[in-house]
Amino acid sequence: MSSRRVLVTGLSTYxxxxxxxxxxxxxxxxxIIGVDSRDxxxxxxxxxxxxxGTQHALLRRIVEAAEIDTVVDTRLIIDxxxxxxxxxxxxxxxxxxxxxxxxxxxxxxxxxLVFKSSAHYYGCAQDDPAFFTEDMERPHPPxxxxxxxxxxAEATVADFAEKSPDVSVSILRFANVLGPDVETSHRAxxxxxxxxxxxxxDPRYQFVHEDDVVGAxxxxxxxxxxxxxxxxxxxxxxxxEVVDLLGKRILPVLPPWGTALAAATLRRVGIELSPEMLGQxxxxxxxxxxxxxxTGFAYRYTTRETxxxxxxxxxxxxxxxxxxxxxxxxxxxxxxxxxxxxxxxxRGRRHDGADGRAAPVAGYEDLEAGELGSLLGSLEPNxxxxxxxxxxxxxxxxxxxxxxDAALAGR
Amino acid sequence: xxxxxxxxxxxxxxxxxxxxPERRLSDWGRSERIEGLVDRTLADFLYHxxxxxxxxxxxxxxxxxxALLVANHSGALPxxxxxxxxxxxxxxxxxxxxxxxxxHPFKDYPGFSMLLPKLGCVTAHPANLQRLLYDEExxxxxxxxxxxxxxxxxxxxxxxxxxxxxxxxxxxxxxxxPIVPVCVVGAEEAAPIFAHLxxxxxxxxxxxxxxxxxxxxxxxxxxxxxxxxxxxxxxxEPVPVDSGGDDRAAIQTVAEEVRARIQETLFEMVGExxxxxx
Numbered sequence: 087m088s089s090r091r092v093l094v095t096g097l098s099t100y101x102x103x104x105x106x107x108x109x110x111x112x113x114x115x116x117x118i119i120g121v122d123s124r125d126x127x128x129x130x131x132x133x134x135x136x137x138x139g140t141q142h143a144l145l146r147r148i149v150e151a152a153e154i155d156t157v158v159d160t161r162l163i164i165d166x167x168x169x170x171x172x173x174x175x176x177x178x179x180x181x182x183x184x185x186x187x188x189x190x191x192x193x194x195x196x197x198x199l200v201f202k203s204s205a206h207y208y209g210c211a212q213d214d215p216a217f218f219t220e221d222m223e224r225p226h227p228p229x230x231x232x233x234x235x236x237x238x239a240e241a242t243v244a245d246f247a248e249k250s251p252d253v254s255v256s257i258l259r260f261a262n263v264l265g266p267d268v269e270t271s272h273r274a275x276x277x278x279x280x281x282x283x284x285x286x287x288d289p290r291y292q293f294v295h296e297d298d299v300v301g302a303x304x305x306x307x308x309x310x311x312x313x314x315x316x317x318x319x320x321x322x323x324x325x326x327e328v329v330d331l332l333g334k335r336i337l338p339v340l341p342p343w344g345t346a347l348a349a350a351t352l353r354r355v356g357i358e359l360s361p362e363m364l365g366q367x368x369x370x371x372x373x374x375x376x377x378x379x380x381t382g383f384a385y386r387y388t389t390r391e392t393x394x395x396x397x398x399x400x401x402x403x404x405x406x407x408x409x410x411x412x413x414x415x416x417x418x419x420x421x422x423x424x425x426x427x428x429x430x431x432x433r434g435r436r437h438d439g440a441d442g443r444a445a446p447v448a449g450y451e452d453l454e455a456g457e458l459g460s461l462l463g464s465l466e467p468n469x470x471x472x473x474x475x476x477x478x479x480x481x482x483x484x485x486x487x488x489x490x491d492a493a494l495a496g497r
Numbered sequence: 498x499x500x501x502x503x504x505x506x507x508x509x510x511x512x513x514x515x516x517x518p519e520r521r522l523s524d525w526g527r528s529e530r531i532e533g534l535v536d537r538t539l540a541d542f543l544y545h546x547x548x549x550x551x552x553x554x555x556x557x558x559x560x561x562x563x564a565l566l567v568a569n570h571s572g573a574l575p576x577x578x579x580x581x582x583x584x585x586x587x588x589x590x591x592x593x594x595x596x597x598x599x600x601h602p603f604k605d606y607p608g609f610s611m612l613l614p615k616l617g618c619v620t621a622h623p624a625n626l627q628r629l630l631y632d633e634e635x636x637x638x639x640x641x642x643x644x645x646x647x648x649x650x651x652x653x654x655x656x657x658x659x660x661x662x663x664x665x666x667x668x669x670x671x672x673x674x675p676i677v678p679v680c681v682v683g684a685e686e687a688a689p690i691f692a693h694l695x696x697x698x699x700x701x702x703x704x705x706x707x708x709x710x711x712x713x714x715x716x717x718x719x720x721x722x723x724x725x726x727x728x729x730x731x732x733x734e735p736v737p738v739d740s741g742g743d744d745r746a747a748i749q750t751v752a753e754e755v756r757a758r759i760q761e762t763l764f765e766m767v768g769e770x771x772x773x774x775x
Contacts, residue, residue, distance in 0.1 A: 212602060212620075213604075213620065214622070215623075215624035215625050216624075216625050217524075217625075218624075222624065285607055286607020286609075286611055288526070288610070288614075290524075320514035321514055321524060322524040322525075323520075323522070324526050327520070327521065327522055368605075369605075372524065374628075376509040376512035376513065390517055390520060
């Protein structure tokens with residue numbers, strides 16, 4: 087069965103947004119509906135956004151009304167730095183139950199569930215195998231509250247799979263993600279001038295590139311693959327190798343004994359090391375990624391290439407700072423332009439200025455002078471010149487003209 | 498959760514990650530550079546000059562395909578594994594790197610945790626054995642006595658302990674590789690343990706705190722100061738494990754046979770030995 091009508095939960099997470107973008111490009115998918123309790127973080131073309139949390143009665147109504155056949159759950163919180171234990175539990179365990187409740191039942195239209203999980207499911211311990219395979223139980227009970235939540239969430243999903251034999255349930259366990267775009271706590275660690283490590287340990291690390299994460303989710307939406315799959319790029323690097331590729335230095339400031347105490351001290355100076363991360367910094371973790379490869383998925387990057395991509399981005403970051411930010415429209419205006427029957431769409435994205443002359447940039451009229459800075463940074467010189475003429479003819483705001491001139495001079 | 502994709506598991510060998518020539522470490526954390534450095538200096542000196550290793554039956558180590566080498570174990574900081582690896586490198590017609598299984602608590606010792614994988618040590622986990630033996634078709638060295646072998650006192654020398662790790666036969670069976678028994682004579686005298694200081698062991702939290710001719714009174718390095726005993730290493734004929742399936746009785750039989758062959762050969766070699774030192 088190929089998915090045609092997809093519901094993405096957690097649309098406003100990085101992964102939900104990226105996946106919706108990828109799905110929009112696919113012709114087979116005729117409807118994409120995204121739900122989240124917060125506003126989406128990405129500009130999406132044909133994804134329908136509904137602001138709803140994980141209240142199952144409401145989700146259920148959406149699923150039924152839109153005849154959803156595939157649910158992709160990307161909500162899972164996998165980094166304890168970014169959410170309190172209470173919120174993580176609420177989201178990961180209670181939220182998962184609610185999503186499953188909305189998908190289940192004898193008259194449900196849902197035929198496929200893709201659940202984004204994490205390699206934190208396996209934990210980190212000294213007696214770990216070098217490569218976890220999907221059929222391995224974790225050797226010890228979970229040690230941190232986040233790991234406990236993830237294990238519990240997966241157990242709920244597995245239970246659901248057992249009770250609904252006609253729904254194809256896939257669980258993806260992702261290794262640590264890195265990439266030029268996504269913010270993770272490991273990236274924050276690597277961006278420090280020197281990378282704090284545990285003295286006397288050189289753990290093995292496996293990463294997966296953000297594009298491959300989206301690719302894997304997309305792959306599972308298009309192929310029917312019930313079961314559990316590890317997702318991690320080819321190659322497991324030692325931390326020393328990673329740091330070397332990034333052109334950084336290792337700083338063994340964490341003592342082998344009393345590591346948690348030292349981590350608490352580092353937290354005071356703003357370096358966040360989650361309990362899961364301390365485990366990884368000590369014992370490391372590797373995944374056996376071959377099962378997913380056997381299903382026909384091809385990774386675009388190896389672990390080494392992923393790290394190199396991040397290194398590239400980190401070198402460029404000081405140069406790109408400020409210039410790369412996309413300009414912001416007010417979302418409601420964008421919505422209005424797209425949907426309102428009163429907007430004349432024959433003119434494309436351009437619409438009339440005050441004196442009947444078109445502004446060279448859509449939505450320009452709605453921006454305040456202060457918001458122009460980032461817009462100007464993203465324009466081509468000839469667009470800038472056109473914009474200057476337009477501003478002269480309409481508002482002729484002095485500070486705006488000066489800003490345009492400055493941007494032009496900067497090219 | 499039961500996986501409906503079990504048929505995919507069948508042969509995943511062709512999906513093993515490729516080699517990236519730019520990398521200096523393997524996926525297991527092995528470093529050819531550090532290994533080579535230790536090999537050229539310390540291992541070379543110990544092998545040729547200190548222990549003056551004598552090797553027999555090297556042709557019993559298969560030149561291709563996976564094989565599980567199983568040896569007797571001794572010494573506070575055992576030199577036997579390094580010498581077996583060196584023997585294969587020196588004497589074998591087609592030398593291959595040897596993966597040495599170690600107990601997992603080493604992964605928690607600062608320093609050791611960093612160094613051991615670089616030298617080709619992996620923790621003795623059934624999944625690791627399966628991947629090395631079956632998927633990567635490499636040589637793995639395992640000491641089935643485990644910790645018991647290294648703990649034993651000088652008075653018990655060359656008497657094999659219970660094979661605590663019977664799982665090794667199951668691993669070989671599952672991977673379909675032969676077991677090559679290996680006997681090492683000399684290691685017991687090179688690093689004898691006279692007693693265990695239990696109180697200190699508990700205080701420091703090590704696996705054991707042995708009393709040897711040089712340790713602890715010569716400091717931590719004393720644990721690695723070996724007496725210059727003469728080493729004799731004999732590789733025995735491979736024990737095929739393709740028969741029997743993996744029921745417990747078959748595993749027990751093979752384990753006992755391997756143990757008996759190593760024990761008999763050890764007594765024979767010690768009996769033939771003219772002197773401990775040369």
